[in-house]
């Protein structure tokens with residue numbers, strides 16, 4: 043099977059929906075292809091009855107979103123199982139509940155691709171679309187996957203006004219991606235922190251003003267220890283929606 047080359051394939055996508063379809067066929071990172079498919083074959087005992095997605099997990103949400111939530115990568119038995127970003131693990135449960143609470147999702151729980159859930163004005167994605175071992179993509183894998191997010195940012199350009207970045211990995215990945223999409227990063231590069239907020243001016247040909255928000259990742263490590271509470275997630279999402287003029 044010919045390996046699809048992300049940069050060229052992404053550039054050919056004419057809509058977000060098309061991009062989502064093409065991403066799902068990517069096999070550019072051999073280690074991640076092996077890992078996602080192994081997880082899908084072996085499965086966790088609790089999910090023995092599931093037919094795992096076992097492919098790159100595309101972004102989820104409307105193609106004219108005003109807010110983009112950027113995480114890290116799908117989990118082997120979460121998004122890699124359900125086929126939807128942030129779906130199938132505790133981290134996603136916290137995020138979807140918060141989206142629902144602030145009026146950006148039509149239901150509090152996301153169960154799987156095709157369950158009918160609708161997001162309002164918000165889309166979620168990741169800098170790496172395949173589940174990595176130990177949730178740690180290599181630098182090379184992150185850089186190989188960048189082309190998809192660059193294209194997603196370009197396609198969302200007409201409507202996108204806020205980006206919520208969950209965790210330091212996504213934060214580091216976002217700036218060079220934004221730069222490749224035509225929005226140079228401020229210098230010095232803004233530091234990640236929960237509550238960080240960076241306003242970027244409109245750039246001719248690259249989109250209107252954009253506000254980037256930092257939020258601790260919704261991982262169990264953060265939510266179980268109380269480092270990140272549901273109220274903190276709601277607060278960042280509310281601010282992002284306000285900055286994007288979503289009412």
Ligand code: SF4
Pocket residue numbers: 048065068069070071074075098170171172183186187188
């Ligand atoms: S991580 Fe990204 S570039 Fe690598 S195989 Fe998955 S979708 Fe393709």
